[in-house]
Amino acid sequence: MTTVRYFGHFRDLTKLREEEVPGGKTVRGLLEVLEERYGDAFSPAEKPVPVSGRLILLVNGRHIQHLDGLDTSLENDDILSVFPLIGGG
Amino acid sequence: MNFGKILRVDLSSGKIKTEEVDKSFLRSYIGGRGYASRLLYEELPAKTDPLAPENILIFSAGPLSGTSAPTGGRYMVVTKGPLTGYIASSNSGGVWGAELARTGYFLVVLTGKAARPSYLWIKDEKVELRDASEFWGLDTHAATDALVDAVGDPAAKVACIGPAGEKLAKVACIINDKHRAPGRSGVGAVMGSKNLKAVVVKGSGKVPVADEEAFKSARDEALKKIRENPVAGEGLPAYGTAVLVNIINGVGSYPYRNWQFAQMENADAQSGETLAKTYLTSKRGCFSCPIQCGRVTSVGEKSGEGPEYESIWALGASTGVEDLKHITEANYLCNELGIDTITAGSTVAAAMELYEKGFIGKDELEGGPELRFGSGEALLYWIEKMGKAEGFGKKLAEGSYRLAESYGHPEFSMSVKKQEMPAYDARGIQGIGLNYATSNRGGCHVRGYTISPEIVGLPEKIDPWATEGKAQWTKTFQDLTAAIDSSGMCLFTSFALGPEDYANLLSARTGFDYTVDEVLACGERIWNLERLFNLREGLDPESEDTLPKRLLEEPIPEGPAKGKVSRLKEMLPEYYNLRGWDAKGIPTGKKLEDLGLKGLK
Ligand code: SF4
Numbered sequence: 001m002t003t004v005r006y007f008g009h010f011r012d013l014t015k016l017r018e019e020e021v022p023g024g025k026t027v028r029g030l031l032e033v034l035e036e037r038y039g040d041a042f043s044p045a046e047k048p049v050p051v052s053g054r055l056i057l058l059v060n061g062r063h064i065q066h067l068d069g070l071d072t073s074l075e076n077d078d079i080l081s082v083f084p085l086i087g088g089g
Numbered sequence: 090m091n092f093g094k095i096l097r098v099d100l101s102s103g104k105i106k107t108e109e110v111d112k113s114f115l116r117s118y119i120g121g122r123g124y125a126s127r128l129l130y131e132e133l134p135a136k137t138d139p140l141a142p143e144n145i146l147i148f149s150a151g152p153l154s155g156t157s158a159p160t161g162g163r164y165m166v167v168t169k170g171p172l173t174g175y176i177a178s179s180n181s182g183g184v185w186g187a188e189l190a191r192t193g194y195f196l197v198v199l200t201g202k203a204a205r206p207s208y209l210w211i212k213d214e215k216v217e218l219r220d221a222s223e224f225w226g227l228d229t230h231a232a233t234d235a236l237v238d239a240v241g242d243p244a245a246k247v248a249c250i251g252p253a254g255e256k257l258a259k260v261a262c263i264i265n266d267k268h269r270a271p272g273r274s275g276v277g278a279v280m281g282s283k284n285l286k287a288v289v290v291k292g293s294g295k296v297p298v299a300d301e302e303a304f305k306s307a308r309d310e311a312l313k314k315i316r317e318n319p320v321a322g323e324g325l326p327a328y329g330t331a332v333l334v335n336i337i338n339g340v341g342s343y344p345y346r347n348w349q350f351a352q353m354e355n356a357d358a359q360s361g362e363t364l365a366k367t368y369l370t371s372k373r374g375c376f377s378c379p380i381q382c383g384r385v386t387s388v389g390e391k392s393g394e395g396p397e398y399e400s401i402w403a404l405g406a407s408t409g410v411e412d413l414k415h416i417t418e419a420n421y422l423c424n425e426l427g428i429d430t431i432t433a434g435s436t437v438a439a440a441m442e443l444y445e446k447g448f449i450g451k452d453e454l455e456g457g458p459e460l461r462f463g464s465g466e467a468l469l470y471w472i473e474k475m476g477k478a479e480g481f482g483k484k485l486a487e488g489s490y491r492l493a494e495s496y497g498h499p500e501f502s503m504s505v506k507k508q509e510m511p512a513y514d515a516r517g518i519q520g521i522g523l524n525y526a527t528s529n530r531g532g533c534h535v536r537g538y539t540i541s542p543e544i545v546g547l548p549e550k551i552d553p554w555a556t557e558g559k560a561q562w563t564k565t566f567q568d569l570t571a572a573i574d575s576s577g578m579c580l581f582t583s584f585a586l587g588p589e590d591y592a593n594l595l596s597a598r599t600g601f602d603y604t605v606d607e608v609l610a611c612g613e614r615i616w617n618l619e620r621l622f623n624l625r626e627g628l629d630p631e632s633e634d635t636l637p638k639r640l641l642e643e644p645i646p647e648g649p650a651k652g653k654v655s656r657l658k659e660m661l662p663e664y665y666n667l668r669g670w671d672a673k674g675i676p677t678g679k680k681l682e683d684l685g686l687k688g689l690k
Pocket of ligand 1: 379
């Protein structure tokens with residue numbers, strides 16, 4: 001079970017802030033589950049727009065790029081946070 | 090090409106004169122921040138007291154201000170800052186800057202001190218210094234309405250100070266268009282020290298463009314890039330800046346309770362997502378802006394703009410206040426009193442730590458609410474006292490450094506060069522720490538926003554925990570930002586645009602034919618000039634290009650970045666080296682020669 005936290009418009013899309021999602025052994029696998037449930041926005045495919053151009057994905061607060069990217073493995077109790085690409089300051 | 094004129098007003102004598110801009114300066118300093126810094130460097134005698142009549146206060150448009158370039162409505166306020174004692178260089182949006190450019194004046198240079206409260210009324214080429222006695226004491230909103238009435242032109246735009254600037258509070262900002270601020274370094278106090286309540290402008294001219302065709306194509310190209318960019322085209326318009334709360338908290342670098350912690354359990358309560366569901370009523374943008382990141386909100390009877398991300402953090406997380414209602418009200422209060430939200434919130438936070446640790450005594454509060462972390466009541470009460478410089482608020486009005494130092498504990502001031510740092514913990518995000526330590530105006534995120542690559546991943550994702558490569562990123566961002574600030578465009582365009590876009594727009598506007606390298610070189614020249622200014626004012630790089638002890642020595646106690654401290658010392662020598670400065674942080678003769686800065690006094 002991975003805890004998935006949603007931010008930005010993903011909350012509107014899923015109507016959730018947080019849920020437990022079984023079945024994803026890696027970030028990619030989990031995104032596939034989410035894609036199935038909620039549609040393209042969660043697609044792990046790199047085309048037409050690469051994942052890093054659409055999503056900021058943190059596993060336990062660390063950006064997946066500094067872990068193993070989409071192959072980052074997920075253990076029980078891990079938290080995946082899904083943000084749209086956002087900025088400000 | 091007509092670049093607009095320089096307007097000089099000696100407030101002491103009331104003498105007003107105009108002069109032409111120097112085209113070679115314009116080319117090498119672009120305008121806005123750059124041109125004004127050059128002028129300040131040349132004309133301000135070293136070691137001038139920032140609140141003395143001799144200080145020079147400059148309002149400056151950029152060449153793209155008032156044009157149809159996307160976000161082309163920005164302007165700068167440049168002066169010697171009373172908070173830091175170094176160069177103050179504050180950028181603002183709204184419509185005031187564009188309006189100034191349309192009067193035909195590009196720079197307003199104010200010296201001296203008016204004999205009584207006054208305001209400057211600029212209507213196209215006509216300039217009048219008028220009595221402002223009846224407006225003195227008014228908050229910024231009431232003053233704006235009254236001044237628009239007084240000049241009899243409902244389309245006039247007002248930049249003014251509130252009670253804080255009048256009282257020479259070092260936390261004071263200037264407020265234009267009621268909700269936008271050249272915010273930092275105490276620029277509002279400089280205006281107050283000159284007895285100047287406001288600068289009111291109305292311009293009916295059109296800002297000319299050297300090559301209409303090229304301008305249109307550069308503008309269309311830039312607009313397209315902005316619209317297609319996920320941050321500038323979607324994220325910022327949809328959520329505003331406040332959407333950063335959850336992500337910065339998520340990576341464990343959201344400073345909490347005066348930076349004692351780096352994560353806040355219920356940060357979501359003050360996030361952009363929550364703001365959108367509670368107090369948000371609509372969106373608003375500055376002049377000619379396709380991004381429209383401004384948020385219009387209302388709480389009870391009151392309405393206004395913001396809070397923006399940095400303000401939410403400073404007034405909220407930093408003070409431990411969770412409730413967005415209190416934060417939004419505190420933000421309104423800051424705007425009305427004319428105080429900088431980052432410095433105000435951080436100063437209250439420092440006071441809370443000093444109080445909780447027993448350094449500030451209860452008797453000093455004269456019956457006001459106790460300065461306890463998390464108290465929204467204390468936040469609102471003490472912000473008001475600070476803005477009016479009343480009672481203990483007088484001490485708060487000096488900013489966190491002077492406050493903490495007066496109790497013998499400057500280490501509780503989370504500031505660099507006496508200016509409070511903003512909303513990103515430099516222990517969990519290494520590059521931003523290098524930027525804070527080297528920023529020419531003290532603790533600041535918008536001199537070199539490395540958060541873009543370190544957190545958002547634009548233009549590419551780099552590791553916030555690493556120190557490698559951060560010196561180069563910091564330098565590049567600092568130089569590019571200096572150029573953007575000088576152009577009259579908004580820094581937020583840089584999520585989508587690169588130096589070539591600014592070069593194309595500037596070339597078409599001015600006819601100067603800027604290359605990408607030249608734009609970056611202008612930025613570097615401006616950066617070095619600001620550095621020279623600070624060195625002349627007595628900056629000691631060894632003790633001042635640094636971060637508060639807490640960030641260098643106390644590891645983050647919890648969350649994803651647990652155990653991290655800032656490794657500034659690993660980055661700073663490389664940064665000096667890349668800058669062409671010696672090991673002590675002084676620009677070398679060769680560097681100054683390359684930049685055309687040799688021989689400056
Ligand atoms: S992006 Fe935001 S701050 Fe910048 S000009 Fe547009 S509305 Fe103003």
